[in-house]
Amino acid sequence: MNHLLIAPVVLPAIVAPFIIMVLRHHLSLQRIFSLACTVALLAITLGLAVQAADGTVQVYELGNWPAPFGIVLVLDRLSALMLLLTAGLALAVVLYAIGSGWDARGRHFHALLQFQLMGILGAFLTGDAFNLFVFFEVLLIASYGLMIHGGGAKRLQAGVQYVVYNLLGSSLFLLALGTLYAVTGTLNMADLAVRVAELSPDDTALLRVGAVMLLLVFAIKAAVLPLHFWLPASYAYAPLPVAALFAIMTKVGAYAILRMYTLVFGPDVAATAGLVGDWLLPAAMLTLAIGALGVLGSREIGRLVAFGAITSMGTLLIAVALFTPQATAAALYYTVHSTLAAALLFLIADLIIERRGGAIIAQRPMAQTGLIASLFFVGAIAMAGMPPLSGFVGKLLVMDAARDHELVWYIWAVILAGSLITIIGLARAGSEIFWKSHDDSHIREAEPEIAVDDTQAPTEEPASNAPALPFVACFALVGSLALLTIFAGPMMDYTTATAAQLFDPNIYIDAVLRRAEQ
Amino acid sequence: MSLFLIAALPFLGALFPALLIRAGRNAAAASAGFTTFLAFVGLLLNAPAVLRGEVIQARLDWLPGLGLNTNFFLDGLGLLFAGLILGIGLLIILYARFYLSREDPMGQFYTYLLLFQGAMVGIVLSDNILLLLVFWELTSLSSFLLIGYWKHLPEGRQGARMALAVTGSGGLAMIAGMLILGHIVGSYDLTVILQHKELIQASPLYLPALILILIGAFTKSAQFPFHFWLPHAMAAPTPVSAYLHSATMVKAGLFLMARMWPVLAGTPEWFYIVATTGLITMVLGAVIALFKDDLKALLAFSTVSHLGLITMLLGFGTKIAAVAAVFHIINHATFKAALFMSAGIIDHETHTRDIKRLGGLRFLMPITFTIALIACLSMAGLPPFNGFLSKEMMLEEAFHTSWMGSPYFIPGLAVFAALFSAAYSFRYIVHVFLGPKRHDYPAHPHDPGTGLWLAPAFLVFLVIAIGIGSNHIVGPLVSVAAGAVIGGELPYFSLKLWHGFTPALWMSLAAVTGGLLLLWLHPRLSKMWNAAPRPEAKVIFDSLLGTLTRASRGVTDALHNGSITRYSAIMVAFTIAISLYAYQSGVASEATRAVQQAGALPVIGWICLVSATGFIVLNHRNRLLALVLIGVVGLIVSLSFNYLSAPDLALTQISVEVVTIILMLLALNFLPKETPVESPLAIRARDAVIAIVAGTGVGGLIYALMTRDFSAPSISEFHLANSYKGGGGTNVVNVILVDFRGYDTFGEIIVLGIAALVIYALTEAILGSKVRAYLLNRKPDSPQDGDPHPLMMVVATRVMMPLALMVAAYIFFRGHNLPGGGFIAGLIAAIAMLMQYMASGFSWAAERQKVYYHGIIGSGVLIAAATGMGAWLAGQPFLTSAFGYLHWAPLEEFEWATAALFDLGVFLAVVGAVMLTLESLARLAWQPGMNSEHAMDINPARDDAAKLKEEV
Amino acid sequence: MILYAAIFAFGCFALAILMNLWKVLFADAIADRILALDTMFINAIALMVLYGIALGTGIYFEAAMIVAMLGFVSTVAYARFILRGNIIE
Amino acid sequence: MEQFFELLITAFLIMAGLFGLVGSFGLLKLNDAMSRLHAPTKATTLGVGGVLLASMANAYANGPYLSVHELMITLFLLLTAPITANFIAKVHIHQRESRDTLPAAGEDGAWATKNLPDNDEG
Amino acid sequence: MKLLQRLLPHPILTLLLTLTWLLLVNGFSLNSLVFGFGLGLVIPFFTQPFWPDRPRLVKPLKVIQYILLVLYDIVVANVVVAKIVVFKSNANRQPNWVTIPLDLRTPEAITTLAGTITMTPGTLTADVSAEGHALLVHCLDAPDPEAVRDEIKQRYERRLMEIFE
Amino acid sequence: MEILFASAVGVLTAAGIYLILRKRTFPVILGLSLLSYAVNVFLFATGRLMINAPPVLNKYAEVAYTDPLPQALVLTAIVISFGMTAVVVMIALGAYLSAKDDHIDMIEDADGAGDDA
Ligand code: NA
Numbered sequence A: 001m002n003h004l005l006i007a008p009v010v011l012p013a014i015v016a017p018f019i020i021m022v023l024r025h026h027l028s029l030q031r032i033f034s035l036a037c038t039v040a041l042l043a044i045t046l047g048l049a050v051q052a053a054d055g056t057v058q059v060y061e062l063g064n065w066p067a068p069f070g071i072v073l074v075l076d077r078l079s080a081l082m083l084l085l086t087a088g089l090a091l092a093v094v095l096y097a098i099g100s101g102w103d104a105r106g107r108h109f110h111a112l113l114q115f116q117l118m119g120i121l122g123a124f125l126t127g128d129a130f131n132l133f134v135f136f137e138v139l140l141i142a143s144y145g146l147m148i149h150g151g152g153a154k155r156l157q158a159g160v161q162y163v164v165y166n167l168l169g170s171s172l173f174l175l176a177l178g179t180l181y182a183v184t185g186t187l188n189m190a191d192l193a194v195r196v197a198e199l200s201p202d203d204t205a206l207l208r209v210g211a212v213m214l215l216l217v218f219a220i221k222a223a224v225l226p227l228h229f230w231l232p233a234s235y236a237y238a239p240l241p242v243a244a245l246f247a248i249m250t251k252v253g254a255y256a257i258l259r260m261y262t263l264v265f266g267p268d269v270a271a272t273a274g275l276v277g278d279w280l281l282p283a284a285m286l287t288l289a290i291g292a293l294g295v296l297g298s299r300e301i302g303r304l305v306a307f308g309a310i311t312s313m314g315t316l317l318i319a320v321a322l323f324t325p326q327a328t329a330a331a332l333y334y335t336v337h338s339t340l341a342a343a344l345l346f347l348i349a350d351l352i353i354e355r356r357g358g359a360i361i362a363q364r365p366m367a368q369t370g371l372i373a374s375l376f377f378v379g380a381i382a383m384a385g386m387p388p389l390s391g392f393v394g395k396l397l398v399m400d401a402a403r404d405h406e407l408v409w410y411i412w413a414v415i416l417a418g419s420l421i422t423i424i425g426l427a428r429a430g431s432e433i434f435w436k437s438h439d440d441s442h443i444r445e446a447e448p449e450i451a452v453d454d455t456q457a458p459t460e461e462p463a464s465n466a467p468a469l470p471f472v473a474c475f476a477l478v479g480s481l482a483l484l485t486i487f488a489g490p491m492m493d494y495t496t497a498t499a500a501q502l503f504d505p506n507i508y509i510d511a512v513l514r515r516a517e518q
Numbered sequence B: 001m002s003l004f005l006i007a008a009l010p011f012l013g014a015l016f017p018a019l020l021i022r023a024g025r026n027a028a029a030a031s032a033g034f035t036t037f038l039a040f041v042g043l044l045l046n047a048p049a050v051l052r053g054e055v056i057q058a059r060l061d062w063l064p065g066l067g068l069n070t071n072f073f074l075d076g077l078g079l080l081f082a083g084l085i086l087g088i089g090l091l092i093i094l095y096a097r098f099y100l101s102r103e104d105p106m107g108q109f110y111t112y113l114l115l116f117q118g119a120m121v122g123i124v125l126s127d128n129i130l131l132l133l134v135f136w137e138l139t140s141l142s143s144f145l146l147i148g149y150w151k152h153l154p155e156g157r158q159g160a161r162m163a164l165a166v167t168g169s170g171g172l173a174m175i176a177g178m179l180i181l182g183h184i185v186g187s188y189d190l191t192v193i194l195q196h197k198e199l200i201q202a203s204p205l206y207l208p209a210l211i212l213i214l215i216g217a218f219t220k221s222a223q224f225p226f227h228f229w230l231p232h233a234m235a236a237p238t239p240v241s242a243y244l245h246s247a248t249m250v251k252a253g254l255f256l257m258a259r260m261w262p263v264l265a266g267t268p269e270w271f272y273i274v275a276t277t278g279l280i281t282m283v284l285g286a287v288i289a290l291f292k293d294d295l296k297a298l299l300a301f302s303t304v305s306h307l308g309l310i311t312m313l314l315g316f317g318t319k320i321a322a323v324a325a326v327f328h329i330i331n332h333a334t335f336k337a338a339l340f341m342s343a344g345i346i347d348h349e350t351h352t353r354d355i356k357r358l359g360g361l362r363f364l365m366p367i368t369f370t371i372a373l374i375a376c377l378s379m380a381g382l383p384p385f386n387g388f389l390s391k392e393m394m395l396e397e398a399f400h401t402s403w404m405g406s407p408y409f410i411p412g413l414a415v416f417a418a419l420f421s422a423a424y425s426f427r428y429i430v431h432v433f434l435g436p437k438r439h440d441y442p443a444h445p446h447d448p449g450t451g452l453w454l455a456p457a458f459l460v461f462l463v464i465a466i467g468i469g470s471n472h473i474v475g476p477l478v479s480v481a482a483g484a485v486i487g488g489e490l491p492y493f494s495l496k497l498w499h500g501f502t503p504a505l506w507m508s509l510a511a512v513t514g515g516l517l518l519l520w521l522h523p524r525l526s527k528m529w530n531a532a533p534r535p536e537a538k539v540i541f542d543s544l545l546g547t548l549t550r551a552s553r554g555v556t557d558a559l560h561n562g563s564i565t566r567y568s569a570i571m572v573a574f575t576i577a578i579s580l581y582a583y584q585s586g587v588a589s590e591a592t593r594a595v596q597q598a599g600a601l602p603v604i605g606w607i608c609l610v611s612a613t614g615f616i617v618l619n620h621r622n623r624l625l626a627l628v629l630i631g632v633v634g635l636i637v638s639l640s641f642n643y644l645s646a647p648d649l650a651l652t653q654i655s656v657e658v659v660t661i662i663l664m665l666l667a668l669n670f671l672p673k674e675t676p677v678e679s680p681l682a683i684r685a686r687d688a689v690i691a692i693v694a695g696t697g698v699g700g701l702i703y704a705l706m707t708r709d710f711s712a713p714s715i716s717e718f719h720l721a722n723s724y725k726g727g728g729g730t731n732v733v734n735v736i737l738v739d740f741r742g743y744d745t746f747g748e749i750i751v752l753g754i755a756a757l758v759i760y761a762l763t764e765a766i767l768g769s770k771v772r773a774y775l776l777n778r779k780p781d782s783p784q785d786g787d788p789h790p791l792m793m794v795v796a797t798r799v800m801m802p803l804a805l806m807v808a809a810y811i812f813f814r815g816h817n818l819p820g821g822g823f824i825a826g827l828i829a830a831i832a833m834l835m836q837y838m839a840s841g842f843s844w845a846a847e848r849q850k851v852y853y854h855g856i857i858g859s860g861v862l863i864a865a866a867t868g869m870g871a872w873l874a875g876q877p878f879l880t881s882a883f884g885y886l887h888w889a890p891l892e893e894f895e896w897a898t899a900a901l902f903d904l905g906v907f908l909a910v911v912g913a914v915m916l917t918l919e920s921l922a923r924l925a926w927q928p929g930m931n932s933e934h935a936m937d938i939n940p941a942r943d944d945a946a947k948l949k950e951e952v
Numbered sequence C: 001m002i003l004y005a006a007i008f009a010f011g012c013f014a015l016a017i018l019m020n021l022w023k024v025l026f027a028d029a030i031a032d033r034i035l036a037l038d039t040m041f042i043n044a045i046a047l048m049v050l051y052g053i054a055l056g057t058g059i060y061f062e063a064a065m066i067v068a069m070l071g072f073v074s075t076v077a078y079a080r081f082i083l084r085g086n087i088i089e
Numbered sequence D: 001m002e003q004f005f006e007l008l009i010t011a012f013l014i015m016a017g018l019f020g021l022v023g024s025f026g027l028l029k030l031n032d033a034m035s036r037l038h039a040p041t042k043a044t045t046l047g048v049g050g051v052l053l054a055s056m057a058n059a060y061a062n063g064p065y066l067s068v069h070e071l072m073i074t075l076f077l078l079l080t081a082p083i084t085a086n087f088i089a090k091v092h093i094h095q096r097e098s099r100d101t102l103p104a105a106g107e108d109g110a111w112a113t114k115n116l117p118d119n120d121e122g
Numbered sequence E: 001m002k003l004l005q006r007l008l009p010h011p012i013l014t015l016l017l018t019l020t021w022l023l024l025v026n027g028f029s030l031n032s033l034v035f036g037f038g039l040g041l042v043i044p045f046f047t048q049p050f051w052p053d054r055p056r057l058v059k060p061l062k063v064i065q066y067i068l069l070v071l072y073d074i075v076v077a078n079v080v081v082a083k084i085v086v087f088k089s090n091a092n093r094q095p096n097w098v099t100i101p102l103d104l105r106t107p108e109a110i111t112t113l114a115g116t117i118t119m120t121p122g123t124l125t126a127d128v129s130a131e132g133h134a135l136l137v138h139c140l141d142a143p144d145p146e147a148v149r150d151e152i153k154q155r156y157e158r159r160l161m162e163i164f165e
Numbered sequence F: 001m002e003i004l005f006a007s008a009v010g011v012l013t014a015a016g017i018y019l020i021l022r023k024r025t026f027p028v029i030l031g032l033s034l035l036s037y038a039v040n041v042f043l044f045a046t047g048r049l050m051i052n053a054p055p056v057l058n059k060y061a062e063v064a065y066t067d068p069l070p071q072a073l074v075l076t077a078i079v080i081s082f083g084m085t086a087v088v089v090m091i092a093l094g095a096y097l098s099a100k101d102d103h104i105d106m107i108e109d110a111d112g113a114g115d116d117a
């Protein structure tokens, strides 16, 4: 068995406690270990991605118990892609957090971050439905800690909301898992797929309830309307480097939807037919629309980016909800893009807020605009799906994939109108922030000043002696987006192959249940 | 030179100024000029072949899966446009070097300009409509930067945003159109698409595709009703206006119409949409231009008008009209760019562009005057300048075109527009340069240095040259370009000044005469114009955008109003609705399991649970009471677990219960003790309905599940069968926890550890904030009794602690075979320690607690992880357990299992997490007075001994 | 005979628990409610042990023991909360 | 012998049931708060004690070996019941009694619960 | 001897804990004894900082006698309480407070007495005096509080005086 | 018995959700506690109800065992929900101490600056 599969979980699970135990009072050592661990994770996940690229599905039987009786980790193209994306994003976030000094504004930033990574990576790797719940909880509880990192009244209030909403979601998760177990008698996802496929057509109602509740759980994570309400405030009030890391969290939801609804409740499964597409697609379209309106309607930069993230989730979920191989391939491409783009914009928003405060229309001038303005411009282009960056390519892919769907006109209209509104909103914000601030603030003296939230204003001097690192992080993300654009062809080859693998669940099932050996 | 290189050079060039920002103005201008020049030369190297009729291609796969490829081709049309873009680009680079002031960041300017230039070249060279879209949107973005270049001008910001909004939205519409087009043809390659006229025009999707693509073209080329952005884009520095708004960007729309002409034109739909739009735009632009006092505004509306003219020609759908369109594109670019530059010179030298403040400049600025004069006359359509030639062709075509059966409509309006066109051209000369010299110019005007007038001078040279020797100078280019547009045989045409007394000539004459008349009438007409009410496009656009923004804000704020209670209600209601839908759309089977008879105990448990729960709801405002009642619920749940064959759960539940209560009480100490009534009755009723439906649903669901069998045997049969054999334990639940699903447990202790870390970190954050002062001076909410550390309690806990630890050890060690295990043991141990804290006080107990809880948590997780990794040494997967039996005489044989080590990790993590959590909360409550040196406040033995000592 | 006695005892403790419940729900003073809850804990211990006797197994015993040990802790916690507000000071 | 154990166990059980009932009944019946405290802390404890004795006897008579772990529960109950009673009494004193309603505290002047630094009634 | 004292610093506690272990595992075996003894050695290490100034039992054997006495009293007196609860009307009952002045001084002894008072019928220790020289006892039905006080002092405190100190 | 059990789950769920919809953090936390009882009990019952069949293997006799798996899952769920409760209690407390307000709803800046057209 290939022990590299468990490394993405075990490594942070060792480093984080080590940081807590030994390095509790040594920030610089914490930084070194955290950074080293993240780099190692990137290397490991890269190795795994290379291994998965040939289309084999690797299985790791924890405790040496065969599936479905023990818990298994499964590495296929999809999980490998998500792992790599997570590790790459994490590296940028760690660099940024160190460089900006955010990690020094509260305790245990690095430990929580590593635990968060462990949770996310574990969720992508697991082949067991209940274990997915456990790792969801790991990543969530770490995210609670990161979200309120540094404290502050508003952030804590938003934190309460974030936690409460997610606790409701976790409850629903358990109800769903309980229902699925009670119907099928198994927890292993591959086994679940086998049993669901064999389910009597006269006994589908309860399974459908379980399946749909599970979908709703993932929809909450993926911020699908009307389950998205947790996102704007949580992301906007979180430390923005953390929000950048959270860009992957919504994707965990999208990943889980893709995984469960291709593997277990796939399009060809009679028992759960018509359960998802009917409402997920319209919901995704509404998500996009609401996100775009939010971008235009935001008064605060963090919130604006948060709504941008919702917009991109809408686009992504439209592709997911189509449930065709082509659309799924597009969705995966868009997943990579939107994660990097949202993270980039969150980091840039943090750069802006540190220098100027969060209000889009503000009195405070922006110091040192040139580089940040360029970065914002690039990030905005990426977020809005404008050329030449990958957002445009992704958008085209999604639209192209929707071509044969009966709602194609609505889908296109929503995507394009959403892009337009996003562009207008971002242009408005960008021109307010970077163009207007020097000498004509007197023009709007009458304007009531927005109460700048204390959690977003720089509370203390960044305790960093590496002021270049944040920019390194941003440029790394820009570079990734550029590479994603330039190598869109090979990337699409990979996601197309991934989608093909997903839509042939027998590959997965055979590997997990060792059917080929029997 | 490869087309790739030509397309890439401007982008490469854009890098240099960005990198050379510190190197100075000349370096930026030189590098920009050099790369543009290189590209231009590269283009010229390809020109002979193109002029011979060849089409040069370059292909590179980018995203073949989608059909988006970096395919370029160069035909006549591409050559014409690329030549304009690069050629005029060179002149602009030169002009801008002298136009921009020292304060303006030159590097930025050239970077933006070359980005834009690259995008334009990309558009005209693309052989793939998706690639074309990429460049198309890039022009919108780069022009946004250029228009807003003077960041301090509010008009610049607004103009830039308006341009972006309009052209960007057009571009988005075009995406849809292009996707449809590609769908119809089955390819996104232009060369392929251009060969499928019949297929496209026969498709039911032709009209939608046409409209969507035209929206893109019209917005870019400022066609009515999208024309309004162009004048506002004049806030850009004049070199930008000269480049974007005369020669290049606005021509992109025309280019696209010309490019798609072979497959889209020739239908009535095309004619009526394109020609009519062009006609209206032409007339409207010309009329408005006459009444603009700002030089650049005048030129902007003139541009709108001329773009309309060309659009109209393309809309006619005839081959000869297409030739005329191509020709006018060239001519307009030359004279309009020159005019913009002249306006820029005037602005630069006089510090104003207001016609009303100008006049008589011919004496002061003779060179500028000459340039402007020639360009203006060309614009007015006077011979022997190039504008005359193409305008003649236009009028000729208009004369032969009927609209909705009316032969007069188009010629009439064409003359009308030409009349105004002549009038505003004359006005530019007469009101700016002629007339008496004034004494109140804002500056002292004089001709600029050579650098500034060289570029426009070259352009007016072209104006004359083309006008006189058109057939030789641009004839081949027009032929080959028009040939590319038409995509077939070229009709006969001749580019010369004299065609005889054609209708067009009479029309021209009428226009020029009428133009002079209009100029004479201008003061009176102007008064009327200013008095007349008319819709101001900017106002409409602003109010539209304002409405949209306000609506967005309204929707966003209304939806995301920060009310988590509403968010939760929506989530619950939505979940109920979707679940009900899922249920009723499936098939429900009959129950397969008999319902079991309930004895008295379950009934009593039910009564307790339900009534306590109900009372919690009714009395939740009394928070302490609610917590007491929660205690009842916890007890009953625990008893139920025991009753229903789950002793492990009972143990866990009751232990967790106690810790939770303590936790809540610690928190409640700081919180208000009562919850006020806030929700109106209607809201409470709504919530009650949601809650009851949800409760009914969940209850019904579990009832249905309990009364049905598994669809296939549960995997837990394996666990029962292998627990002892493979896991070495008889308590199957525990074996599942530490072995079969030890990985879940690993995650679970990490959750607990993280929870404690989060709580600790937050405590630190709170104690590091201004809240600390409040906490230190906080008065208790209610009166306190006089006995903080009661004697009896302290003594009892001292006795209990070793006993409780013994029990914890017992529970721990038996766990593998009997109910118990590391988790419960950890809770018991933690509670045992907690009793010390409660009895003797935080500071006294903490002083005696030598092990840091962080360390306990960390070691717990590490022990669990290390146990799991130990399996690697045996070549087994993570968390593979081993067990065996040891026999040391005289002891009996006893069992060892690595699972116990794993469970030890669980134990430690739980102890550490619970203690760190509660300790953190206790630290929040700590006040300086609480540092008691004794475990109990009353201790007669101690006090009496002290007294005795005193007496002695 | 043991069976009848056990049933009798079951009945007594069950009834006792209901009486405790009544007091928990309807007592005037919070002290009485806490007392009733504590009594309920003790009666629950009796019920668990009885259950073990009736089924002839000792497997439910530990739960009873833990309740005996921990019920006290929560009672003290409630009381300390009323007396001092801060239960760990 | 078997008969004896059966009788013994029966007796224990009946006694336990009665005491348990009386304890909780007293909680309802007695009309002053301090008195109510008596019933459950004693009668109920004895009730549980009876059950535990029955359990031990039962295990001895019917089981494989002598069962003694019931003593642990007894131990805990004997150890904790007085503390519980003490605390609930303190709550009562704190909330409902004043120095005047309590007897004098002998040489110490005040009872611990009422031993407030500023000498005024809570 | 010193070595033994270091190895076995709390012999009585270790003994009691070993016994506890045997009670918990509900049976005697060599394994249990060794294991329980081991725990009995280890656990006091963790708990001893929390129990400073541990009192010394002067006459440990008297403890057993005392326990038996109390157990007997518990049983007998519970019947009395039951009678009062069930048969005596509230009006006829005379609840009363009693102050018990203490001769005991160590907290452990006082606690034991207080516990005894609570567990024995009709009386309940409600509070300790501010410096620990008296107990506040509540009587369920005590027409004669003096008698209650005397009996407690005679029956229990006197014995505890012998056991402790 | 199943009816009693299911209805109890229903009551716990309903009460939990009703309290979660209240406006202050404390009742919401109470509601979450009740809901997590409901969910744990629900999950437990997916193994179906059995009396006197604890999944502790009996070496001496053939006896019935109830499904052990849901019990293990519930144990995990109890622990996790305990951790979650602790965190939400603490964050709620932190929010209250920092803002001196235990409303769970936030007041978003609804009337911000005017629009710049
Ligand atoms: Na194992």
Ligand code: NA
Pocket: C038, C071, C072, D077, D080, D081, D084
């Ligand atoms: Na007690």
